[in-house]
Amino acid sequence: MIGHEMSREAILAPLEIAGDLRTRVNISVRVRGGGYSGQASAVATAISRALTGWTKSKKEPTIREDLRKRISVYDKYLISGDARMKEPKKFGGPGARRRKQKSYR
Template identity: 45%
Template sequence: MRVVLASARRKTARARVIVRDGKGRIFINGTPLEVLEPEVVRLKIMEPIVLAGDLVKTIDIFAEAKGGGIIGQASAIRTAIARAILEWSGNEELKKIYLQYDRRLLVEDPRQTEPKKPHGRSARAKRQKSYR
């Protein structure tokens, strides 16, 4: 039995994915993908699975995400799933399909929110100075 581990990050979310031989079952944080809510998150996570086609019917995918918000977690899971499927199959054609569809499927987005600074309500905004 072959097992492939993959991980990815997005903002402050971290995702780990395990891919192994199976019947096409997909679990996200212990929940089957078919019943995952909201629908936007489900559709985002399904992108690399749909692009992989029939290959996914022979494997089981178990994904876990921690930190961040639901969209950040979905993006991290999506990237980790794409990497795991690619490592599992070793298919160069699939890699081309992923990169042509969206480069973020395989390459992490390094952007992080800038920390808040003193004397302001956010990272860049400061209290206005008045001379009169």
């Protein structure tokens, strides 16, 4: 799936945090686009959201809150996702911020 060791560790981080819950679920994730690290963070976010959603359907609300707290202590973006996005291109230049240089000579 993903070749880099750091990406594998990022993917397995929510499962290590979950502890024994990971033995009770089967996980299958399909991801497209982006690079190794982008895909790894997307898979980690999906796994952590799926685990918290799965524990929400159980009768014990303390398990869900404990899992959410442990995940957010490890990395707060595993549940919420990273909100940074590419800045859109504006008129008057070739990119989002780059413009033509002015020469006053």
